[in-house]
Amino acid sequence: LHRMLIDDFTDSMNYLIMGSSFNTDVKNKMGFHKFFMDKSDTMWNRGKDMMKYILQRGGKMGNGFQIPAIGSSNKLAAVDYSNEMNSLSFTLDTLKARAEDTLIASLHSQRKSSTDSSYDPAIGHMLEELSESYTEEIRDTAQKLNTLGRMVKKDSSRNLALHLF
Secondary structure, three states: OOHHHHHHHHHHHHHHHHHOEEOOOOOEEHHHHHHHHHHHHHHHHHHHHHHHHHHHHOOOOOOOOOOOOOOOOOOOOOOOOHHHHHHHHHHHHHHHHHHHHHHHHHHHHHHOOOOOOOOOOOHHHHHHHHHHHHHHHHHHHHHHHHHHHHHOOOOHHHHHHHHOO
């Protein structure tokens, strides 16, 4: 759960950086800015809710809590957001990875054996609900990416598609 929490906060910062890159004097695409800022807020709220859940259940965060974690392979700003399609693709890939992590953690929390003390139905239920929200977000992001992808393939509709997003 701690790794998922750190991933949520790190993803929030990545979306914040991506969103701010679409709201400059050079690149003023407010639709993409709003989309990524909403994603950043969503991931921040997920991380905050996960932290509340961990602390409510008696967990500890520790004195060395840092976003991103020291030695982590998930560094900020190592994201290719040079264009709109790359940014949306990164978003979809990130959401799929987080959903997979959530599913693995959920299956692990529901595995019941006599020697394993990680069996916890409450955590399993919370992770299933989180997985459902990721599923909805993945569907929505994939739909936007596919629609935009079809529109930007044609040179005649590329600028209009990016403007309408």
